[in-house]
Amino acid sequence: MTIQEEMKKRRTFAIISHPDAGKTTMTEKMLLFGNLIRSAGTVKGKKSGKFATSDWMEIEKQRGISVTSSVMNFPYQGYQVNILDTPGHEDFSEDTYRTLTAVDSVVMVIDGTKGIEAQTLKLFKVCKMRGIPIFTFINKMDREGREPLELMEEIESTLNIETYPMTWPVGMGKRFMGVFDRENDQFVRYTGNEEETYIPFSELDQHPDLTEDPTYQEAEDELMLVDEAGDGFDLEKVMKGEQTPVFFGSALAPFGVETFFNTFIRYAPEPAPRRSTEGVVSPEHEEFSGFIFKIQANMNPQHRDRIAFVRICSGKFERGMNVTLSRTGKAFKLAQSQQFVASSRGTVEEGYAGDIIGIYDPNVYRIGDTIVTGKQNFEYDELPQFPPELFKKVTAKNVMKSKQFKKGLEQLVQEGAIQLFKHYHFEDYIIGAVGELQYEVFEYRMKNEYNVEIELTSIGERIPRWLPEDQVDESMFDDRNMLVLDREQKPLVLFKNDFSLRWFQDKHEDVELIDLFEVNKYDQSYE
């Protein structure tokens, strides 16, 4: 098979959801389709692990399979599926956001009893900003939940995206009877056990037990309404992240997961071209290239190893190949040292655009780095900087250690593990993160890798807004609206809350405040 044919088979995606919406259950069902695990069952021990990556190690232990943390891959119906894990819960961090830079599409799992929740909204914003195609699975239809029409409206208005129901549910909870599969013109009947029965629309009149049920008739009316008043399916819009195909089901039952997955896998995009300093690079390009979106230290506590996760963007990866790190121009051989994240642990001999590989990092890589082969010499677009929400002041417990402290800070900032800010006037360092986990990891690494104990003092949740340098008037700011500098010495204000942000905007209408999410959306025009 050619490089191009291999590439076209790749489906690389992440599942996003709010904690407890059913991401783990859903992933597990997908792994079952891929024969990666032999039997379904609830993943235990999930909540006891401190880091989300333990989810998969835990599954691995229990089922005797080899899924390593972070990436799972398996062949399915002629496609090569790569699922990237995005930690949720308190494990939420910039890693979670950055993972979304390495996927070609996203599956958004929503708890049908709750609708859109906070974490889903945050992750969704990143997908929207990057124009990633989003497929929606509304879960837990086996429980009494919100009305489907209401859920669709909530998705449209809260997330500002068109919806197209690929399936439409009949009833819910105890009255749940199945879904209309609009894509395949059939009714998928829920029987309460794992079997799904398919009835072509043309044969539905032979099933009066179904069609004469008031719950069925009500759903049929709704479907007619959706047919008439709803948007038509528009693949082009889906590919731009402007429309989301919506499916209903239950990951636990399981019901509707297979119908979802089969349609998803057909419509989900193959690896997309990516922008670089030398223009757009096609995934069909023969020469190998990729970028590092995540670095994980201490995957194995016995050895202090660091693994860099590379998203392959073009060409073919082969074990033992020589690559150049574009940032430094230095060459490396990806030989013995690389470890692979694959369905079978150990080394994998080859990889193509869309695949994720884990390479051993002898402390040379940074997040966002590009590696290439041959005469190529370019870097992929920088990964966007994500606006932090939590801020803490950081100091070394022992002032004698200030040299190591600064070195640790500097290196961890370079690696992309944390975002560092400095008070506009004082030598105060402030760390910004999107989740608590980042602080835990930071504290741990400062102690273990740099031998410095640190003290973190929370200054709470803040709303960061950048502002043009020439508009900085120090008298406008105080501790509530704190003026700081980012690592490129660009000024920004940490607003205490929405109220103080609005109050400031009203008072200083001429000051242009920049929201990083908006900036990222407009192609880093702020540069």
Ligand code: G4P
């Ligand atoms: P997460 O990874 O998104 O955090 O969610 P997870 O799959 O762990 O699911 C959260 C809870 O919701 C689990 O129950 C799970 O069994 C349940 N669940 C997932 N999908 C469905 C569904 O389609 N229907 C119903 N009724 N429940 C579903 P738990 O009690 O928190 O955990 P456990 O004791 O079952 O492990």
